[in-house]
Amino acid sequence: MNKKKILAFGASNSRKSINKQLAGYTAEQVKDVEVDLLDLNDFEMPIYSIDIERENGIPQQAYDFRKRIENADAIIISFAEHNGHYTVAFKNIFDWATRIDRNLWQNKPMFLLAAAPGPRGAKRVLENAVLDMERKGGNIVATFSLPSIWQNYQEIDGITNAEMKAVFYDQLQKFEKSVTNDTSTVLM
Numbered sequence: 001m002n003k004k005k006i007l008a009f010g011a012s013n014s015r016k017s018i019n020k021q022l023a024g025y026t027a028e029q030v031k032d033v034e035v036d037l038l039d040l041n042d043f044e045m046p047i048y049s050i051d052i053e054r055e056n057g058i059p060q061q062a063y064d065f066r067k068r069i070e071n072a073d074a075i076i077i078s079f080a081e082h083n084g085h086y087t088v089a090f091k092n093i094f095d096w097a098t099r100i101d102r103n104l105w106q107n108k109p110m111f112l113l114a115a116a117p118g119p120r121g122a123k124r125v126l127e128n129a130v131l132d133m134e135r136k137g138g139n140i141v142a143t144f145s146l147p148s149i150w151q152n153y154q155e156i157d158g159i160t161n162a163e164m165k166a167v168f169y170d171q172l173q174k175f176e177k178s179v180t181n182d183t184s185t186v187l188m
Contacts, residue, residue, distance in 0.1 A: 121147030
């Protein structure tokens with residue numbers, strides 16, 4: 001039996017992105033799956049412009065990004081928040097990729113997360129992401145916001161705050177069930 005494949009990435013181009021770490025950590029918690037951890041830096045393109053599209057077409061990187069989505073059974077994205085919105089790196093890839101097909105996420109189960117050093121945990125960008133991803137074919141089955149990441153997360157141990165950890169695993173279980181159709185519980 002082939003393992004399900006999860007595409008996971010942090011919606012940031014920072015080399016040390018806390019959201020990339022959280023996306024990878026989340027994907028590792030799902031049992032019996034293959035994980036494809038994507039780096040947005042591999043998809044750098046010109047800033048989207050209708051003029052550039054008309055002159056040069058859609059860049060190959062947008063097609064490559066879409067292919068990674070096509071090859072996945074489920075998607076995990078952890079959003080960084082810049083001034084309450086997506087990072088420019090993610091927004092640009094999103095803009096280009098949706099020019100290929102507006103149904104970018106292809107109704108695949110999605111776990112959307114956000115993490116930030118501040119006390120709101122990038123909730124604003126997460127709220128926007130839920131709306132935007134649904135409009136582009138996303139099947140949002142779980143969401144989670146991690147505030148004050150430096151106090152509540154460690155790279156080796158994961159989420160350290162017991163209350164937040166319980167909420168995270170509740171959401172993870174919903175996601176895992178949608179991916180694997182497994183009715184057992186997720187171990188903490």
